[in-house]
Amino acid sequence: MKTVVSERDVTVVPAVRKKRKWTADHWLAAAFLTPSVVLIFIFVYGFIGWTGYVSLSNWNSLVPDLSFAGWKNYIYLFHDFRFQADLRNTVVFTVLFIGVVVVLGQFLAILLDQKLRGESIFRNIFFFPMALSFVVTGVIWQWLLNPSTGVNLFLKKFGLDSKWYTDTTILGGFHIGKIEGGVPVAMIAVVIAAVWQMTGFAVAMYLAGLRAIPEEVREAARMDGATEFQIYRKIIIPMLRPITVSVIIIMAHISLKIFDLIYAMTGPGANFVTDVPGVYMFETTFRGNYYANGAAIAMIMLLSVAIFIVPYLISSRKGES
Template sequence: MKRKHKESLTSLAILSPSIITLAIFVYGFIGRSVQISLLDWDTFTKFIMGAKDYVGLENYIGLFQEERFQTDLWNTLYFTLFFILGCLAIGILLSLILNNKPKGSYFLQNLYLFPMAISFVVTGTVWRWIFSPGRLPNDPRGINLLFERLGLGSLQWGWFTSTFSFLNFNVALIAVIIAAVWQFSGYTMAMWLAGLRGIDQQLIEAARIDGASKWQIFTQILFPIQKPITLSAIIVLAHVSLKAFALIYSMTGSGPNNVTDIPAVYMFEATFRSNRYSTGSAIAIVLLAMVGLLIIPYLVNSFKEE
């Protein structure tokens, strides 16, 4: 009994630095952000003088009434949707190809996974060069210059500088989505490939003998078996999409008329450029709630299954 008590104390002593650090720098700061979001603290003068009045939910109400924040939410919705679909489609296709172990498959696996080793800042900078439109039509740059050299001048357009929108979808997001999908489609490929190689091949062979086509094998055998992996990938990718600040800020910023703006960029500019501390904190809490809406149901379901 004394030995167990001693082991418990030893374990607690080892874990206590991590627990204290987590309590202060995660939950403590979250609590402080919630507190600031409920105050009238939107000028640097109030920061110096300490005159910050409690205003309740006024910052949140005003935030959702702002046209910029409404645009940010639409941009986040569309970016998340097409980012996840793109990563799933390309990642699953690559995993199916590599699962057949073509020549050079190990090299290709590493090649497709390589973008994940690059930071969002580097990815944003490189793809900004690629999608930089130049001055059309006389001085195209990036991919527009390639189109001109190939005789495909009709495909030239403004990319992330375009202000055209359709059903609240700003087409300038297309360039950002392509860059994000390029970086994270390898993640989906790796997860699916690991799952495919754990499937009993006799099950596939039996389906082929029964006359099942490749599409039927995929839709009725492979995809149902890989459903938990697909769900996990969706959760992770959705979480990544809400934290794409570095990619968008380094690649496009908020863009003309906020066409590529997202809540994280707005939070940064409101807090550190405009000294609107309460507004920035309110945006941070909204982002935290959005992440929670994605993660908590998945965790609850996982715990129930276990």
């Protein structure tokens, strides 16, 4: 005689989760991590919070005044001619810098991927500028592009003369409120110096990506009748898209907070044609003692960098999960 058991008669017993006991290794790891976590919260997030509070205060003198001022410092900045010029220069520098680094880095990496003789020599040549600080790069290119020295002396022999990084001309000038929009010629000189230093990083990233692509992919495309140009345009370069995104994010992070290169090479420049928020913040805070205004500039710089970094980190976490 068979016994029929219905679903109603079946009792589902929930699985009991066993509490994981902390071993000596867990406690040791926590002991090592806790000081770092505490220091990060104090010296990173704590100071960010302090800077945000100062930016909303009236502390614009040597005597601290932490009384609440609201958005007064931010409103002042966005009506300030110099800060408007800084925003224009930052956009120009970021677009030109990222665009040239991505295109040039990709092109040079493809050339190095052709298994040329002396590849290691060319790699070292491209990577060497990365070993220098932006201050050294600024001094070097200041001498090279100086109207009375360097490259300009060579150009004068052919009847060519240029003010280079001291030129206050703005190409394609148009007015947005008080500020003249366009591309300052002097900023192009700064872009050249920054590209010279950071292109090696893009080359290294793209070269690693090219070497990770299996040769079978190229062989299959050749068997289908694709030319080398078509292989790179339709297959290889699209496969390098994650690396391109990484290069853009890292270069944007550098360009939005650039300070040392411009400060060593040109400074704010005449009519602020090479001024950026980092230089303005330094002079406002440590030379003018306008601490609240300087903190407001720092918070705006932080937010501009976060616009690029935070979405990238979120997408990266989703991709890993």
